[in-house]
Amino acid sequence: MARDSVIDQLKEEVKYRSNEIDLLSAFISEDALISTPSLIVHGYKAVGKTYTVQKYLQTLDVSTSVIRCDECITNRVLLQRCFNRIKADRQDGYKKEDGIHDKLKFGKSIESFYNFANALENYFESTSYTKNHILVLDRFDQCMESTNELFAGFLKLREICQVKNLTIIFIVSTDIPKEVITAVTPTIYFKSYTEEQVTDILQINQLCLFGIEELDNTQAGYEFWKQYSKIVVDLFFSYTGSDLSLLIDICVKLWTKFIEPVVSGKYQVHEFVKVYRENADIFTNENVINNSSIREYATLEEEKPVSNENVEDLPTHSKFILIASYLASFVDQKDDLHKFSKVKAVKYKKRVFSNKVTKNDIDTRLLNPGFFDLERMFAILSVIYRNTAPSLNQHTEINLANDVAQIEEKKDTERAKFTLSRNTDLYSQVATLFSLGLISKSAASDILGARVRWKCNINWLTVETLAKEVDFSIVDYLGDGL
């Protein structure tokens, strides 16, 4: 009878999960013989799976080991941790031996599941461990290596070895993999919460406090929190769904700003609606959802959004390289001669009467950037740099003492020969731009090879600001210039 009252109390504590708790108590108990060897707890993320399981296990007098599988990078780490935790969490009064000796004896190096099972069997046998032990593999599907094989292994653990008193609970949120779908394993499915349930759960505990003694731990303060959490759920449920962790995060994030009028004394704590009206705009801020706002450490001011990328402090040549790479990516190679050379390639466009829209009819800026050869980009760079670089296009002032025509002529020949690719700085700049992620190359190709294809990685807005900065009219080269 005592057990029932404990379960009832648990159901009070863990809201809306009484069915699941009943199921858990049916499958898991203190006695190893009547517990199921393995159990799958399945449900969408942040619906209280781990919480419920842990709360339930706390009511049992049994040794429990919890492994957070999403923090294991390989299956080996996972297995080692399982083994080590089981040893560490054992609570039957067994006197632990010296650490190193222990390790030498059992599972010195667990490399595969077979090793693990073997070591576990050895350990359980030689230390005569017979009490029920529960191993919880939390987020088993989120380990950084695929665990599907391991899943099957764990399910068959009792078939492989003589360990009879280990119960494994898998907590997963994705579909059960095909390796184990046919195995008859009891599964408890956690349904998502409804909006009312979420509101209720949030309202139970006041997560945020005012930091003022008169308001904290009072009924008025609690009422304020209840209304606040209701508002948050109302506004964001369509985005968060039943994901409680997201909702809690939003609640916490907005709280300090929201209660400002109350803290400053502008409004009383019971004037919730007024406070809400005053603060209505903080709920519509984009940062509430994308979570990417960041504060300056010194001033704690939030960073202001900027539309373009990290291009402002680049040296002039790099800016031109970026523009050239944009042009190389977005101008069709067959138009190069027409756009970048003095050759007049008169092209008669065929009039297309059909309604079919081809790729040529779309503004190239809307398409994906195309790959280009590095040399082609250098060629474009040479052309646009010669034509627009301020240092190459200074006007000669009228100076009667000098022969203007001669100077102009000399200047023209110099300009025609000028190229950026003659020295090594160009290549180091390309490398820098690549490491900054502003241009990228086709994956897995040798960087020195001829067939390396490059691609521009910046958007139109960025390149537009760049072109403005260096006084280059990029539209002339992009549009259909005929």
Place this chain on the structure above:
Amino acid sequence: MSKRRRTNKDDYENDSASDSESVTPQNGHSNTLSDNNQKSFYYIKPKVSQKKSSQVDLSSKFTTLLSCLMGSNTNYQDSNSSKRPKRADSNMFINLFNGKESNEQVNRRFELYQHYWNSQHKKVDDILNNTNKQLFLQLQNFINRDHQSSRFNKLPLGFLQLSSNTANNLRILQEFNKFLTLENQKSDTEFDYKIINMSSKHCYHIKATLRELVKQMLNAIENGNSNTNMPQRVGDDNDDDEEEEVIDDDNDEVEDDNQYQSINTKGKLQYDLDMIEEWYNDKYNQKKSLRFIIVLQDTNSISNHVINQLIKILYGYRSTLPLKLILGLSANNISNWINNNFNNEIRILTNGFKFKCNDNRTLGYLILESLFLTDMDDENSDQPLNLLLNFKTSTILLSRFENSNNSIDSLIAEIKLCYMIHFYNSPLSALIKYDNVSAEYTNGLKKLPSFKKYIERKIYEHKVDDIEELLQDDNDDRIKQLLIEKRKDFINYINTVIGYIKILDKLQTLVNFEPRKEHLELYKLIISNSAIPSSSATTSVFISELVGQFVDSDNFESNFAALRSFLISYDSETPVILKLRSLISGSSAKDSGFKKLLTNFFQPISTMESLQDFLFNEIFTMNGGIVSQSSQPINEESYENLMINLIRPNLRSSIELGLDNCSTYLKNPFFYKQLNEKLSNLNPIITQLFRVYKEAPTTINVFDFYMAFKQSLNKNEIKVLIESFIKDESSDKYIQTLDIENNEDDWNKLTFAWFVQNCQELVMMGLLKEKPKGDHLEKVIWKGI
């Protein structure tokens, strides 16, 4: 071709006793290069026979010079004179004046070089050390804070917003490392910082990342904060890193158990942070609070997947290990970067703060200004005058800094090299301080271009007596006197220039002039005035615009007052400043004639003597070495001097030009024609192949390429060459049996061998590439770019 090779080889063989001695690993030379021990390349050091004592001297001087240059360039911060290994022959300069310069004079130049560079270096260091202090203190504060106590226990993340120049970023992070190491050494500190530097080369996947992380943590625990985990400069990389990539999964356990005494690594995986956690819980003595600072140096280059995983894992240890993660990011908006790279889960798990580092662009200008554009005191013995940059050098420095490489380190390297070249290649450089002018010096002075111009001007002024007096052979005193006079004049000249710069700059700031000219640009404008035709017009346009804007601006009165207080507070006795001060105090803001007054004040700039014409300017300014005698190009970006050619070689154009026309390197008509007149038209084979290559399409069929190459060769001339070899009995036996005229097979074999060899050379140079199938070659470069 083959002949040339043979002669080269002979040179070495004659000089060296054995092969093993002639090839010495680079580290044999000096301690400063020991970082490069692992490198796979060698310097060939010809063994010089003992008889040629002067040559020994020269070559050893060259190697010391080289090692000094290289060692100090890669890590200039440690290169102050006290740390330099003492050498028996501390002077690495050679005797100039065709070897007639005395050792004492050489030493004097070297001392001057050291004196000048050390004082400039100190200035640079002061600036650099103070720029980031504020940032580092903020970061330290962030690191010291105990974030574990916060209620929702997120992982604290520091986003260090860096500039777009990776070299500068690395230097900032390196300084940060130094800063923390120094903090660690303080006796009263309550923190124990362990710095872990990670870069993208470690982070190709999460396992490698953690392996490196754990390795560095173990090292840090074991050795305290030794220098082993200082970030490595580019080029200093050891080869161990590459070896690690080879480690396969079977070898994941920490191997050497004896390596780490304080940590139990037995049976642990290399990438398992659990052992650090275990150590921290069991063995760490709690006297100081520990901080593991993980710095990701170039987060932009690391795959975002890996970063997400890493943060996830570190999050798991947030309450058990004192971890602080700092991401070095080159992005002007961190939020955007987070949006693009973090998944929502990570965003919720972390609490990010942004730290902004200084803009390096202004820093570069600041350095240039403080090194070259400060007031000079009147001449006194212990403070010799500043060496200045001439027009060309300042243009080159400025244009590289603005256009292509805004790294502070490379700017400093360029300046250092300028000093070095100045004192290394000009014997007259010693005259900047010393008055002991001997006959050699006066002869040298008389040959300076500025002196010639000076005489020309005298001729123009019909001062024949002066000229006679100056040019007489035995009249050294007159020259000496002139030099001393000019030195004084130079100080006045420069102080005037600087005075103008300060005033112009102040005016610019007051009216927010766009585009703003930096100090060095103003300097260039003023000193180049009458010499560069386009510049005098530019200067006058600039000044009249500036004055116009200043006088016509809406808040002229407040600007006027600001200018006045600036002039009064400006502590200088320069005549220019005094003049303007008196002008301004004599007039009021309402004075309508002020514009004219100001224009008149700037009038002298347009008639000022240009630095290039200043007598003996070669001694007072640095030209960075001369590379060619051809006339100066008009386009400022095409300026070249020795300094820039050494630091930024014209690699591609040299290769292309050299292959196109080998006479720059090989067939110098001066001696080649004398050598063998008949062969003057015969080019090296590779040049011949390159010509064919240039005309070929992007993809070349190997057979067609070979046939075209064979056709392009001049068989008759080659025949003559081979016949000359046949006559020579010492030549190769194979050549003696060749009969290319009658035996087509021989000709084919010969040309094919040349073809294959030279194709390979083109491949090695990166001009050609073999296609996977092997029947086609592919051009890697486009011509004329």
